Amino acid sequence: MDYPGCSPSIMIEKDLDEVIKIENYVFKRPWTKNFFRLIISDMNNYVLSLKKGNILIGYGGYHSLNKDANFLFKKNEHTRIIHLINIAICPGFQHKGYGTFLMNRLLNSARAQKRDYCYLEARGSNSMALSFYKKFGFSIIGIIENYYPQEKENALVLGKNLLNIPSL
Numbered sequence: 001m002d003y004p005g006c007s008p009s010i011m012i013e014k015d016l017d018e019v020i021k022i023e024n025y026v027f028k029r030p031w032t033k034n035f036f037r038l039i040i041s042d043m044n045n046y047v048l049s050l051k052k053g054n055i056l057i058g059y060g061g062y063h064s065l066n067k068d069a070n071f072l073f074k075k076n077e078h079t080r081i082i083h084l085i086n087i088a089i090c091p092g093f094q095h096k097g098y099g100t101f102l103m104n105r106l107l108n109s110a111r112a113q114k115r116d117y118c119y120l121e122a123r124g125s126n127s128m129a130l131s132f133y134k135k136f137g138f139s140i141i142g143i144i145e146n147y148y149p150q151e152k153e154n155a156l157v158l159g160k161n162l163l164n165i166p167s168l
Contacts, residue, residue: 003052006098008105011040011047011059018056019049026088028123029150039085046109047085050102052093060087060102062110062118082110082162084120103136107162116163121147121155133158 011019016033023030031039039045039061047061062082084106089099110118121144122129138158147155 006052008048008050011049015049015056019059022088022090025091057093058089058098058102060106061085062106078117080115081117082115084118111162118162119159121157124154124156
């Protein structure tokens with residue numbers, strides 16, 4: 001699904017002020033501008049900004065793990081994994097399909113790179129995010145206890161096979 005006037009592009013430094021505004025609206029423990037600088041400078045990351053006209057309305061990205069970093073699976077079960085590190089849409093643009101559009105772009109990019117598996121962490125209390133991820137076929141594959149220590153909250157680890165699965 002494409003949106004007229006809506007365009008994803010590789011996140012760059014000049015996007016970060018708007019990214020931080022969205023980050024602060026959307027997350028309990030937002031990442032900092034310097035952390036985003038590290039993320040966009042890492043060649044193993046693929047991070048997109050989503051703009052509607054000239055307005056940055058969302059962003060998302062993933063980290064490509066190398067074969068030796070596979071700690072989730074039995075040897076050679078999955079060898080080209082991505083870790084979805086963040087996806088967010090500005091509150092005024094949520095529930096209008098932009099998140100779905102952005103997630104499809106990220107997953108299709110990973111498939112084009114022959115990535116075979118995607119995993120992510122989400123708060124167990126974040127029912128909106130869990131519903132969004134399940135819509136894409138993610139399922140719970142584990143729990144990380146006390147992943148969010150300030151709130152004493154566990155993270156659910158969700159995963160999805162990327163091969164031979166159509167986009168939404």
